[in-house]
Amino acid sequence: MEIVYRAAVMFLFLWLVTRIVGRSTLGELSSFQLILFIVMGDMVQQAVTQQDSSLTGGLLAVSVFAVLTLALSWADSRWPRARAVTTGVAVVVVERGEPQMDVLRAERMSIDDLMAAARQQGFERFSDIRLAVLEANGELSFFKRQESGDGTPVTGSDGSPNQPSVG
Structure with missing residues (x-):
């Protein structure tokens, strides 16, 4: 026993x-x-x-x-x-092209790991990402920003400028 x-x-x-x-x-x-x-x-x-x-x-x-x-x-x-x-809950790590540094720190995830995962999903810049979610199982889900007619990303309501390149 x-x-x-x-x-x-x-x-x-x-x-x-x-x-x-x-x-x-x-x-x-x-x-x-x-x-x-x-x-x-x-x-x-x-x-x-x-x-x-x-x-x-x-x-x-x-x-x-x-x-x-x-x-x-x-x-x-x-x-x-x-x-x-x-099992944990999903957390947002990129919102409207902006990496959420406080969330990344809390999850012990480096910006380099986030950049590598974004590149593997075909994203060149954070500004191309509308939303990135760190799922409870450790995987990252990326959602693309919608593009306007001329091919540029639609900016959010705050009109934030383009972010630096992911790589």
């Missing part, structure tokens, strides 16, 4: 760590981060099973992680407020 308690505590700890660390998808991890997560997995296994290599110990540990994952998913679907805590 001790394995069940250890697995539950480790699950909650890992959930908390992933919420604190931020929103990176696996494709965006650096080599060091990937190695760190692999090593962390081995340390978690040792902490949960206390070197118990029995089939029962492994089944119990994995079962606790699975049940707690299902419980979080159920809570997310049942209570919208729980979803904001367990």
